[in-house]
Amino acid sequence: MQSLQTLLRGLRELGRRLPIELHERVELRAWTSLKVGGAADLMVRCNTPEALSTVVGTLGEMEQPFFVLGGGTNVVAPDAGLRIPVLTLGGSLAGLEVDLDGVVAGGGANLTQVCRAVARAGLSGMEELFGIPGTVGGALAMNAGAGGVEICELLDRAEVLRPEGGLVQVHAGDVEFGYRWSSLPRGSGVIVRARLSLEPGDLAGIMGRMREVSAARSARFPRGATAGSVFRNPPGDFAGRLLEATGCKGLRVGGARVSQEHANIVVTDRGATAADVLELARIMRRRVRECAGIILEPEVRFIDEMGQEIPLS
Ligand SMILES: Cc1cc2nc3c(=O)[nH]c(=O)nc-3n(C[C@H](O)[C@H](O)[C@H](O)COP(=O)(O)OP(=O)(O)OC[C@H]3O[C@@H](n4cnc5c(N)ncnc54)[C@H](O)[C@@H]3O)c2cc1C
CATH class of the missing domain: 3.90.78.10 (UDP-N-acetylenolpyruvoylglucosamine reductase, C-terminal domain)
Known part of the structure; x- marks a missing residue:
């Protein structure tokens, strides 16, 4: 565990050549849907996989623990704030690319936006997840689900950064998933990117189902x-x-x-x-x-x- 000053010095140095943003004293209530919690000493927003990899590697070498925050929709942030750096994923880490039978999405991609993008491309499989707030990384870490579908059922493979082992490619079959639980982050791993497999479907049917799911959510929550x-x-x-x-x-x-x-x-x-x-x-x-x-x-x-x-x- 490093002092804040040592950490800041090391990360500012990285920030000279990598797309990262450093923010001090960040109020966590503004970053979580429950709107409670004090200030995190330091938030590090990484905007490319390379930046994230370097930051995680550097923190690993310093034996410095960190906390990964997605959309903050499943976290109760402490009133005392966080003394360890908070990592968030932006830039290309929040992007997505739809292909013929699936989507590759960054860990920081908004899950609802991913659901919309694949639906517009006529891909079926994510309709029931439409409206679950948060990010793809958070959804995979939590094995989010709704309407009898869990995100683990769609996972093909994921890239995970481990502070001790660098970037690893993990296939769905090698991940343990349970009810609102997943072994994918395995401690302090960061879910960088994931490919979800989907099936071509009927556009009108997909859109219609998403409207129903959305209406049911508004009534329920x-x-x-x-x-x-x-x-x-x-x-x-x-x-x-x-x-x-x-x-x-x-x-x-x-x-x-x-x-x-x-x-x-x-x-x-x-x-x-x-x-x-x-x-x-x-x-x-x-x-x-x-x-x-x-x-x-x-x-x-x-x-x-x-x-x-x-x-x-
Ligand atoms: C109104 C509302 C409705 C909801 N409905 C549902 C629902 O129907 N079904 C459901 O399952 N959940 C639901 N949730 C809970 C929540 O939205 C999900 O658990 C969501 O998937 C969390 O994603 P997040 O990005 O907000 O994660 P966060 O809350 O930011 O983080 C959750 C956990 O995931 C970890 N994490 C986040 N990103 C990464 C990453 N890239 N790599 C490694 N670890 C990471 C965090 O460290 C933390 O431990 C709902 C929440 C709200 C507020």
Whole structure:
């Protein structure tokens, strides 16, 4: 772990010849959909694969941990902010290229834009994922899914940067995927790019399905600052059903409240803190454990100022 000054010196040097942007004291509430959290000491935006590779390699040599942030739609950023650098992917790392039977998308590409681009090209497979906020990298790290489709089903191959091993090409068959979980980043790996396999389909049918999916999402998800579902569904049941049955709707801690429309979604008001959300999630979990004997596991990632996941128990 390096001092901020040493890090800044090393990264500024890299910034002279590589397309990276350095930002100090970045408010994480502005970078996360739940709109809580303090400032990260340093954010490094890498705009090409080469820049990302050099930055990750340099941080690896310095034994400096970092946190990769995609769209910030599944992260509860800590009130104390982050003491380790936050890496984000921009420029060509957020680009996409549609081919005859799939798409190659950068880890920083917006998932909804990818869904739109492949649909316009008459490719089918991503309709159910339309409207899941965030990036392709975040979706692969979380194995995001909706409507019975998980992104892992579409993955052909991915390029992952590992601080200790450089860039590796990983085939879908070599990755373990579970429910809202994937081994692809394996610790601190960065998903640089991925190819998703799709099938040619009927343009009108694809567009029609996407409109239906979008309408269903608007009806299902409450408006406001949220991070989607707080808890994973336990086997054979729904977290939302269990939370509703135990009277969680409308519960409030400080500026965080359980949505009246969906018991598995926490909405924050202006001024809410990560501590409010954490405390509320603990109360929700405790209620379900006491009333139904089921232990809910979080889907959102509560992290501390070193980027480590905070356990709810
Ligand atoms: C309104 C709303 C609706 C939602 N609906 C759904 C839904 O239907 N289905 C669903 O599955 N999820 C849903 N989510 C949750 C969230 O959108 C997904 O988990 C999404 O895929 C996260 O992507 P992200 O880019 O925002 O990741 P982030 O929140 O930025 O990060 C999530 C995790 O992925 C890691 N990560 C991000 N990018 C990379 C990368 N390039 N390389 C390595 N690791 C990376 C981060 O370090 C972090 O651990 C919803 C969220 C909201 C706010």
